Amino acid sequence: MTVACMVDRSTTAGQLAGLLGTWRQSRPSYRALADRIRVLILDGRLPPGTRMPSERDLALALETSRTTVTAAYAALRESRFLSSRRGAPSRTTVPPSACVPVTGAITPPSEEERHLLDIAAAALTAPPGMADAVAAASQSLPAYLGGHGYTARGVPALCELVARRYSERGLPTSPDQILITGGALQAFALTLRTFVSPGDRVLVEHPTYPNALEAIRQVPARVVPVPLGRDGWDHAMFEATLRQSAPRLAYLMPDFHNPTGLLMGDAARERVAAALARTRTLAVVDETVLDLGLDVAADAMPRPLAAYAQRGVLVIGSTSKTFWGGLGVGWLRAPASLVSRVLSARAATDLGTSILSQLTAAELLVRQEPILAGRLSALRSQRAALVAALRTYLPDWRFDVPLGGLSLWCEFAAPVSSALAVLAGQEGVRLASGPKFGTDGAFERFVRLPYTLPEADLTTAVERVAKAYARLAADYPRGHDGRPVRADERSRHSRDLTPLVT
Numbered sequence: 001m002t003v004a005c006m007v008d009r010s011t012t013a014g015q016l017a018g019l020l021g022t023w024r025q026s027r028p029s030y031r032a033l034a035d036r037i038r039v040l041i042l043d044g045r046l047p048p049g050t051r052m053p054s055e056r057d058l059a060l061a062l063e064t065s066r067t068t069v070t071a072a073y074a075a076l077r078e079s080r081f082l083s084s085r086r087g088a089p090s091r092t093t094v095p096p097s098a099c100v101p102v103t104g105a106i107t108p109p110s111e112e113e114r115h116l117l118d119i120a121a122a123a124l125t126a127p128p129g130m131a132d133a134v135a136a137a138s139q140s141l142p143a144y145l146g147g148h149g150y151t152a153r154g155v156p157a158l159c160e161l162v163a164r165r166y167s168e169r170g171l172p173t174s175p176d177q178i179l180i181t182g183g184a185l186q187a188f189a190l191t192l193r194t195f196v197s198p199g200d201r202v203l204v205e206h207p208t209y210p211n212a213l214e215a216i217r218q219v220p221a222r223v224v225p226v227p228l229g230r231d232g233w234d235h236a237m238f239e240a241t242l243r244q245s246a247p248r249l250a251y252l253m254p255d256f257h258n259p260t261g262l263l264m265g266d267a268a269r270e271r272v273a274a275a276l277a278r279t280r281t282l283a284v285v286d287e288t289v290l291d292l293g294l295d296v297a298a299d300a301m302p303r304p305l306a307a308y309a310q311r312g313v314l315v316i317g318s319t320s321k322t323f324w325g326g327l328g329v330g331w332l333r334a335p336a337s338l339v340s341r342v343l344s345a346r347a348a349t350d351l352g353t354s355i356l357s358q359l360t361a362a363e364l365l366v367r368q369e370p371i372l373a374g375r376l377s378a379l380r381s382q383r384a385a386l387v388a389a390l391r392t393y394l395p396d397w398r399f400d401v402p403l404g405g406l407s408l409w410c411e412f413a414a415p416v417s418s419a420l421a422v423l424a425g426q427e428g429v430r431l432a433s434g435p436k437f438g439t440d441g442a443f444e445r446f447v448r449l450p451y452t453l454p455e456a457d458l459t460t461a462v463e464r465v466a467k468a469y470a471r472l473a474a475d476y477p478r479g480h481d482g483r484p485v486r487a488d489e490r491s492r493h494s495r496d497l498t499p500l501v502t
């Protein structure tokens with residue numbers, strides 16, 4: 001299990017009271033309070049290492065007796081969800097027994113996994129039109145064959161196309177602000193290599209994209225998670241974390257966040273950008289799934305976050321989700337001075353992205369409209385099929401239907417996500433467990449389900465996951481907060497929740 005850095009993170013009594021919501025649903029009260037706090041820790045909303053408010057302050061904020069809070073803290077200490085040294089404030093922890101530590105990057109399936117239905121990866125097959133684009137690209141290739149073929153910055157025609165796309169979205173960009181890479185992930189790894197040193201802190205949304213987490217860990221930098229709730233970004237927590245832990249870099253996904261699918265609204269972008277500028281924090285904004293707006297038209301999308309804070313924001317993008325991962329083309333967009341610094345770091349890893357891939361990417365961007373329309377229509381049907389299958393086979397699972405992106409972030413009562421991934425494998429499904437998307441064993445009650453397979457496969461996959469879940473949930477007849485899950489709650493949990501724009 002990886003260890004998140006123990007930054008001086010704290011939650012005030014008022015913030016905690018807000019997170020606790022209506023916690024007084026069972027008796028005795030101290031147990032109800034302890035159970036609710038335990039859920040917040042396991043869900044990552046109170047990340048490990050968070051300093052808890054004093055018993056007195058929390059009792060005041062909750063309008064309950066101090067005895068209740070003292071007993072709840074004692075119960076949490078006993079079950080190792082809180083640790084405290086004499087005289088020091090209590091901090092949250094996740095006991096090893098609460099999770100099977102299955103973390104790390106999401107990798108392509110191994111040979112032994114090839115027979116499984118793969119819903120671990122959120123990736124699509126190549127769209128129709130791919131072969132035509134490759135054919136057109138190979139027509140342009142001869143013009144490059146007389147040179148050495150290394151384009152450290154990228155083929156000029158592609159840099160221009162990518163720059164123009166940003167300008168059209170309200171972020172004026174010149175080609176020298178673009179660096180073409182082998183994908184968004186490579187662009188992120190190069191950015192880390194350039195700006196982040198071992199031991200530095202990197203702020204991430206929690207949950208976040210597992211492979212970005214892995215890239216940060218490999219620096220090795222310290223991960224500073226900021227909880228992302230169902231309602232979206234918690235600005236007070238984000239701003240407090242920027243102030244308290246002074247991260248070297250923040251990694252953010254405002255456009256159909258992976259895995260939650262959340263879309264950050266314009267006002268929130270302005271506020272986030274202002275906080276980054278105030279604290280002079282460099283940010284990487286990952287726009288890999290930007291084009292996959294299923295219920296938001298491209299011209300109704302919020303302005304790029306970088307348009308609000310141009311100086312310290314690096315944007316990474318990709319053709320992997322819009323077109324095909326097999327193309328291996330992404331990019332970095334940043335102020336020209338920062339691009340030059342990243343370029344120097346690149347020389348140690350590779351000397352440029354495949355020319356044929358870049359030319360193909362350029363062809364695809366030019367003919368994007370019909371290709372993307374087909375892709376979005378297929379994704380809408382697949383999303384509907386996944387939602388329907390979940391309602392049929394796993395009616396207790398809760399999820400919000402996102403406005404775009406590639407997956408549903410599902411929540412369930414039993415903290416068994418890592419074990420579920422193992423049992424799902426036995427049922428023939430490759431699944432990425434919730435803890436991959438967080439630090440220190442958080443998200444054991446969550447799983448990401450992409451809707452990237454054909455509809456019939458998605459239904460089969462959910463049916464099999466439901467079988468695996470039934471085997472595990474039988475050991476948890478009660479909801480994880482200690483209460484039995486009542487029938488009326490089941491229907492409330494599985495209702496179609498309003499999509500969020502935050």
Ligand SMILES: Cc1ncc(COP(=O)(O)O)c(C=O)c1O
Pocket residue numbers: 122182183184185186209253258286288289317318319320325329330
């Ligand atoms: C948010 C996010 N960033 C980056 C990537 C990787 O993109 P690329 O294939 O361009 O490296 C993915 C792929 O799933 C992703 O979801």
